Amino acid sequence: MSAPAGAGAAGRVLVAGVGNIFLGDDGFGVETVRRLAARPLPADVEVVDFGVRGVHLAYQLLDGYRTLVLVDATARGGVPGTVYLIEAATPGSVEPESPVLDGHRMGPDAVLALLDTLSAGTGGAPPRRVLVVGCEPQSLEEGIGLSGPVDAAVGEAVEVVLQVLRDEAQDLAAGPGRPAGDQARNDEAAAADRAAAVLAGDREERRTPACGKS
Numbered sequence: 001m002s003a004p005a006g007a008g009a010a011g012r013v014l015v016a017g018v019g020n021i022f023l024g025d026d027g028f029g030v031e032t033v034r035r036l037a038a039r040p041l042p043a044d045v046e047v048v049d050f051g052v053r054g055v056h057l058a059y060q061l062l063d064g065y066r067t068l069v070l071v072d073a074t075a076r077g078g079v080p081g082t083v084y085l086i087e088a089a090t091p092g093s094v095e096p097e098s099p100v101l102d103g104h105r106m107g108p109d110a111v112l113a114l115l116d117t118l119s120a121g122t123g124g125a126p127p128r129r130v131l132v133v134g135c136e137p138q139s140l141e142e143g144i145g146l147s148g149p150v151d152a153a154v155g156e157a158v159e160v161v162l163q164v165l166r167d168e169a170q171d172l173a174a175g176p177g178r179p180a181g182d183q184a185r186n187d188e189a190a191a192a193d194r195a196a197a198v199l200a201g202d203r204e205e206r207r208t209p210a211c212g213k214s
Contacts, residue, residue: 025137074134081149
C-alpha cells in the first residue's frame, strides 16, 4: 500500500516484514505483514514484505518516513510465541550481538546500523521513530511453516501493529500547533483524522458481530 501522490514522504509510516520463510519461525514477520495487508489501513501507511532484502529496506528508508515498524522474529529469552513491542532507538537495542551484515539475512538491528551508515553518507534522514514488533521463536531450523506458538501469535502481532498505527495517528493529530491559516498544518491534521477514522472503523467492524437473518 503506497502513499497517495503528493503525500509528504516525512508523513509516511512503513511497516516492514523481514525474515526468511525457509527458516521456520523466522518467517513470522512475512506472515504478519501478509495478514496485516488485508486490513483497512490509512493511505499514509505502507506495508511491505521485505523478506531477506534488508539492504533494500535500508535504502528505501532513505526516501523519508516518519515512523518505521519492523516486524520480525526476535529472540529475547521468553516463552515461544511471546509478542514484543520494542522501541529501537539505536543499533544494539534489538539484537545486541548481531553482526551488521549476515550472509543469510539482516535482522532489525543490522538494518538500523546500515541505515545510520547510509544516512551519514548520503545526507538522508532516518525515521524519527523505529519500533520492532517481535515474536519469540520456537525454532529457526530449516523448513517452511511457523511453529504452533508463533503461528498463534501472528493475530496478536497484527493487533499490536494496528494499535501502534492508531497511536501514531492520534499523536500526529495532536502535534505541535501552527497558525489556523497554515495550509500545511490543516492538511496534516486532516490526514491524521482520516487515518484515525480508517483504523477506528476497522476496530469497530471486528468488535461488532454480523447479524444473520432469522
